[in-house]
Amino acid sequence: MAKAAKTAIKKDPKLAAEAKNWTKVIKAVRSPKTGAYSFKEQIIHKDKVKDFFAGK
Secondary structure (H helix, E strand, O other), rough: OOHHHHHHHHOHHHHHHOOOOOEEEEEEEEEEOOOEEEEEEEEEHHHHHHHHHOOO
16 A cells, blocks of 8 residues: 555655655653653654654
């Protein structure tokens, strides 16, 4: 399925331009109980990256 989505984006320049506005962010979160790290990841709009890392 992923290949079909990439092909659709390449064929339509409007979709390709919109796809560039999204980014994958990964944040390390420490567990208060064990002290181990886990990772929280999301695909969000590029304008909301600072809010993601601020914890809002």
